[in-house]
Amino acid sequence: MFQDIEEKLASAIEEQLASKFDLKLKVSLEQPKQSSFGELAIPVAFQLARQLKRPPRQIAEELAKGLGEVQGVASLEIAGNGYINVRLDRGVYAESLVRQAAGPGRDVTTKIVVEHTNINPNKAAHIGHLRNAVLGDTFVRMLRKRGRLVEVQNYIDNTGVQVADVVVGFHYLEKKPPAEVQALVEGQNTRFDYLCWDLYARISGYYKEHPESLKWRANTLHAIEAGEGELAELAHLVADAIVGAHLNTMFRLGIEYDVLPRESEILHLNFWSTAFELLKERQAIYFEEQGKNRGCWVMPSSAFRESEAADPSDEEGSDEDSKVIVRSNGTVTYVGKDIAYQLWKFGLLGKDFHYRRWSTYRDGHEVWVTTSQPMDEPSPHFGGAAKVFNVIDSRQSYLQDVVVAGLRALGFNEQADASVHFSYEMVALSPRTCVEMGIALSEEDKRRPYVEVSGRKGLGVKADDLIDKLIETALAEVEDRHPEADARERRRVAEQIAVGALRYFMLKFTRNSVIAFDFHEALSFEGETGPYVQYAAVRAGNILRKYEERGAKLPRFEEVLHAELLKRCFETEGLWQVLLMASKADSAVERAIASGEPAHVAKYAFQLAQSFNNFYHEHSVIAEEDPARRTVLLWLTQYVRDQLLATLNVLGIDQPQYM
RNA sequence: GGGGGCGUAGCUCAGUCGGAUAGAGCAUCAGCCUUCUAAGCUGAGGGUCACAGGUUCGAUUCCUGUCGCCCCUACCA
Numbered sequence: 001m002f003q004d005i006e007e008k009l010a011s012a013i014e015e016q017l018a019s020k021f022d023l024k025l026k027v028s029l030e031q032p033k034q035s036s037f038g039e040l041a042i043p044v045a046f047q048l049a050r051q052l053k054r055p056p057r058q059i060a061e062e063l064a065k066g067l068g069e070v071q072g073v074a075s076l077e078i079a080g081n082g083y084i085n086v087r088l089d090r091g092v093y094a095e096s097l098v099r100q101a102a103g104p105g106r107d108v109t110t111k112i113v114v115e116h117t118n119i120n121p122n123k124a125a126h127i128g129h130l131r132n133a134v135l136g137d138t139f140v141r142m143l144r145k146r147g148r149l150v151e152v153q154n155y156i157d158n159t160g161v162q163v164a165d166v167v168v169g170f171h172y173l174e175k176k177p178p179a180e181v182q183a184l185v186e187g188q189n190t191r192f193d194y195l196c197w198d199l200y201a202r203i204s205g206y207y208k209e210h211p212e213s214l215k216w217r218a219n220t221l222h223a224i225e226a227g228e229g230e231l232a233e234l235a236h237l238v239a240d241a242i243v244g245a246h247l248n249t250m251f252r253l254g255i256e257y258d259v260l261p262r263e264s265e266i267l268h269l270n271f272w273s274t275a276f277e278l279l280k281e282r283q284a285i286y287f288e289e290q291g292k293n294r295g296c297w298v299m300p301s302s303a304f305r306e307s308e309a310a311d312p313s314d315e316e317g318s319d320e321d322s323k324v325i326v327r328s329n330g331t332v333t334y335v336g337k338d339i340a341y342q343l344w345k346f347g348l349l350g351k352d353f354h355y356r357r358w359s360t361y362r363d364g365h366e367v368w369v370t371t372s373q374p375m376d377e378p379s380p381h382f383g384g385a386a387k388v389f390n391v392i393d394s395r396q397s398y399l400q401d402v403v404v405a406g407l408r409a410l411g412f413n414e415q416a417d418a419s420v421h422f423s424y425e426m427v428a429l430s431p432r433t434c435v436e437m438g439i440a441l442s443e444e445d446k447r448r449p450y451v452e453v454s455g456r457k458g459l460g461v462k463a464d465d466l467i468d469k470l471i472e473t474a475l476a477e478v479e480d481r482h483p484e485a486d487a488r489e490r491r492r493v494a495e496q497i498a499v500g501a502l503r504y505f506m507l508k509f510t511r512n513s514v515i516a517f518d519f520h521e522a523l524s525f526e527g528e529t530g531p532y533v534q535y536a537a538v539r540a541g542n543i544l545r546k547y548e549e550r551g552a553k554l555p556r557f558e559e560v561l562h563a564e565l566l567k568r569c570f571e572t573e574g575l576w577q578v579l580l581m582a583s584k585a586d587s588a589v590e591r592a593i594a595s596g597e598p599a600h601v602a603k604y605a606f607q608l609a610q611s612f613n614n615f616y617h618e619h620s621v622i623a624e625e626d627p628a629r630r631t632v633l634l635w636l637t638q639y640v641r642d643q644l645l646a647t648l649n650v651l652g653i654d655q656p657q658y659m
Numbered sequence: 660g661g662g663g664g665c666g667u668a669g670c671u672c673a674g675u676c677g678g679a680u681a682g683a684g685c686a687u688c689a690g691c692c693u694u695c696u697a698a699g700c701u702g703a704g705g706g707u708c709a710c711a712g713g714u715u716c717g718a719u720u721c722c723u724g725u726c727g728c729c730c731c732u733a734c735c736a
Binding site: 026028030031032033034037041043046047049050055056079080081082083120157160161162292293295296298305321323324326327328329331333334335338393394395396397398399425426448449450477481497508509510512513514516518521524525526527528529531532534535536538539540542543544545546547591594595599600603606607610613614616617618619620621622623637658659 | 661662663664665671672673675676677678679680681683684685691694695696698699700701715716717728729730731732733734735736
């Protein structure tokens with residue numbers, strides 16, 4: 001609703017600008033700093049003042065006069081030097097919320113692909129991976145909430161170095177044949193993904209002490225790429241088992257995928273060789289004859305580095321910064337495969353995978369995986385997007401630039417522009433948390449704001465361990481508060497609170513801020529946290545439930561409530577502010593999509609919860625004696641609850657039955 | 660060396676296109692449970708928006724420089 005009025009006003013002003021000043025300008029609206037200024041502010045006169053060389057106040061007055069009647073708007077005022085402040089007609093506004101004109105569906109024709117999670121399938125997921133998956137999943141929920149068609153892809157790098165290293169560990173270090181590893185996968189006593197976590201750290205250390213053993217890695221990579229032999233078999237075994245573990249971990253947080261494109265199929269279905277031919281044909285890459293990259297196919301740095309293109313005076317052979325796409329031994333780097341994958345996402349490769357159903361989630365949703373052989377059962381159609389978001393760690397922005405440069409070099413400028421590196425900073429550990437975990441720190445590290453995690457060193461917090469710990473903490477609290485409740489139900493509530501705390505924690509920071517993970521902070525359920533928001537929703541639900549438990553029935557609000565009554569009640573500033581805040585849910589999501597910041601939705605959820613908690617404290621709904629007023633308060637409670645739940649749903653957070 | 664990011668309250672962070680008196684949470688202190696659950700609410704203290712210039716009617720925001728911290732700059736991803 002708020003969204004509608006914003007759009008209506010913006011376009012009305014834009015029309016004015018066009019007719020009065022012959023200007024084409026995108027008008028944006030602000031929220032006034034103080035609520036006494038009204039509900040919306042239009043600062044457009046300031047922008048115009050310079051262009052028109054006239055005082056902003058005068059322009060504002062002219063625009064406001066010309067605007068006339070806008071539905072739902074009570075008045076326009078010129079304030080300060082030239083703000084146009086907008087006051088809504090509270091009665092009309094509230095009434096339209098009671099009638100709930102559904103928000104407009106947006107673009108459902110073009111597909112958006114969001115790729116996220118993308119964890120190397122060689123060990124358990126850690127907190128850094130959680131940030132990726134939660135960000136990606138929330139962004140997907142945001143887009144879907146606002147009517148976009150979205151496909152979720154989780155790329156599986158099952159032929160890369162990291163998988164190879166674990167295979168090396170099993171084969172060369174532990175001398176385990178595939179059958180034995182299979183037994184470990186199926187074993188009940190230890191978790192396979194945890195076991196691989198340790199093994200990966202072990203083999204990484206081993207390489208350091210015995211550099212000659214790196215040839216094992218090379219051997220293994222070749223075997224995997226060829227797809228034959230015991231090493232390849234081990235790689236498949238490990239990768240599939242770990243992917244299963246990752247999907248289970250993510251499902252605990254309500255994260256699901258549509259399709260798992262695998263690197264093995266990129267290779268075996270010759271996606272790469274097709275892309276390779278294209279790149280050579282268009283001369284996007286060339287064969288290096290000299291220097292350190294001799295014998296490799298490389299992309300010149302001028303393709304992805306603006307500064308170098310600007311300065312051609314450099315001597316000819318200065319391509320030390322070129323990016324190797326095909327190594328001198330003939331194998332292709334990750335970036336090369338990623339270019340082929342990116343082309344497929346846009347439907348530009350002229351090829352497709354084959355698919356089989358990987359599994360079906362408990363809610364019935366299916367996730368598919370790519371295969372190299374045609375399957376009998378028909379599959380949905382994947383790929384062919386108009387826009388692609390790649391949720392990838394910001395440390396890889398250089399590689400992402402190379403991928404986009406690849407598209408551009410092939411002449412796909414439109415798709416290059418539609419490729420978004422949805423980047424985010426890493427999750428590190430606070431020094432305090434390192435100490436708690438028994439990680440030895442140097443004096444220097446202790447003074448740092450954070451300590452980087454390292455899979456190679458096995459240093460980090462495993463996702464499932466963190467989730468378990470959160471559940472444990474929440475459960476203790478739930479048991480304390482509800483000793484009489486059913487144990488299974490309490491467990492369920494604790495899980496929902498834990499997930500709420502974790503997802504909110506991962507979302508409350510904007511993407512480009514490094515999170516120094518701290519157990520104490522993450523385990524907090526007070527203040528700006530997921531549980532705080534959940535608690536507000538639960539309280540709202542309690543009011544409605546209690547009301548009905550006491551024998552009354554909730555009125556049919558749309559029949560009982562009318563503009564006049566609503567206007568009278570919402571003259572109370574506090575109540576109006578709650579309603580206003582609640583009506584901004586869609587606007588908040590839309591804004592967050594535009595800025596690419598899921599954190600904005602989290603912040604909004606918190607503000608709405610805060611606003612409601614305030615209301616809860618100040619007004620007794622059920623005890624309200626004036627029946628008309630009570631009806632309004634009940635409706636407000638229900639409306640806020642609905643908006644809160646809708647927003648929590650966008651954040652991937654459930655409402656517990658009680659707290 | 661080159662590229663990118665950051666620097667806002669004791670701590671962790673927000674801060675819309677340059678606009679009205681710079682905001683939250685935590686921590687500290689002082690209050691509030693016979694009520695729809697206190698995982699809550701109210702209040703207080705706490706700021707040279709790193710520093711110095713510049714552009715502007717107006718700068719936390721844009722530009723330049725300085726200082727400090729971080730990331731990238733692999734035939735790993």
